[in-house]
Amino acid sequence: MANIIPFKAVRPTRDKVSLVAARSYQSYTLEQRESRLRDNPFSFLHIVNPGYKYDKQISGEARYNLVRNRYLEFKEDAIFVQDDKPCYYIYQITDRDEQVFNGIVAAASAEDYENNVIKKHEDTIEYREVIFKDYLKTVGFNAEPVLLTYPDNEAIAEIIDRVQKDRAEFEFTTTYRDTHLLWKVEDDDQILKITQEFQQMETIYIADGHHRSASSYLLYKDLKAEHNENSGFESYNFFMSFLIPESNLRIHEFNRVIKDLNGLTKEEFLIQLDMLYRIENRGQTPFVPTKLHHFSMYLDGEFYSLFLRKSAYIIKTSLDALDAQVLFKTILEPILGIHDLRNDERIGYINGKKDIVSMKTAVDSGEYRVGFGMVPVRIDEIKSISDDGFKMPPKSTFIEPKLRSGVTIYEF
DSSP states (O other), X not given: OOOEEOBOOEEEOTTTHHHHOBOOGGGSOHHHHHHHHXXXXXXXXXXXXXXXXXXXXXXXXHHHHHHHHHHHHHHHTTSEEEOSSOBEEEXXXXXTTOOEEEEEEEEEEHHHHHTTSEEOOBOOOHXXXXXXXXXXXXHOXXXXXXXXXXXXXXXXXXXXXXXXXXXXXXXXXXXXXOEEEEEEEOOHHHHHHHHHHHHTOSOEEEEEOHHHHHHHHHHHHHHHHHOSOOOSOSGGGEEEXXXXXXXXXXXXXEEEEESOOTTOOHHHHHHHHHTTEEEEEEETSOOOOOSTTEEEEEETTEEEEEEEOGGGOOOOSTTTTSHHHHHIIIIITTTTOOOOTXXXXXXXXXXXXXXXXXXXXXXXXXXXXXXXXXXXXXHHHHHHHHHXXXXXXXXXXEEEOOOOBTSSBEEO
């Protein structure tokens, strides 16, 4: 059973939330960060980039301590306030394409992560886990929830619908034209019902945030070992999550771009591809695949369709059937010599939220020689790979929604 519980969130005041909320730090360009730090004293970026105050880059433990200090200053200045009782928080995002996402911000169990009640589908890098664990341990809070997904549940959906009939605690629109609303669930009966519904679920899945959840788990192990008594209810036993029903996820692919043909001429490359794929030159007409094991390729100003020959590739497992794995095992590794998808500098990734022209542009710029597009991964593929204990290749999915940091904060 999934142990999902309410918590006492630290939140910006209603009049400041639109100014505080920020995307993940890495998603901004240097110019965008400078602009927000210069012009908005309430931005959460001031907390995660504390060196701006001193016009200096600060790293390691010194930065972690300054992050903690900036956070405490925001609390002292009443920019952040904490709720009086544990609550669930219903969060709705409507993006510029009018896609509506509804979910619940809550605390998920680190023990469930350990026991595979919360299942993973992506490999993580150990040193990144440890770095972020050390960061969390020093700052004492988490401001960006892990995205979890659960089977559609009628009882939870009814509570969400009922609560959303009242005025939202927060309502703001970003410069990306996404509208964010948050409602607080503080009715005891509704809280109990949500908790019980999650308890009946055998499994929930990580959709996005594998490194954050892994780091929170390492923190849980550290702090549990440091305490002689552990009731299981201490805040470090949990980590902040945004839980969304499976049908409400939006999954995009990651297209691949490669810098060279591994010493092959164009003709030699196409001949090797022909052993594995039916190839058709589509010329200037962009080809966007719509079926599994069909790929788009852009090379020397022309689009190609690639259809996998059934006799050329044997599928034995759920991972074998994944298009990102098919592409890796049939083209990227044996023909183009890409053996390490995570670290090889010859490969780049373009999320499929951008159209296929973005792949074309990257190749036409001269930075890359060839690009490959594929269909998005389905939720049942993610679940099958998780259930079977496999891990997807890196950059297999780009999943929405993406929440803003600093709207709800979990302290431990």
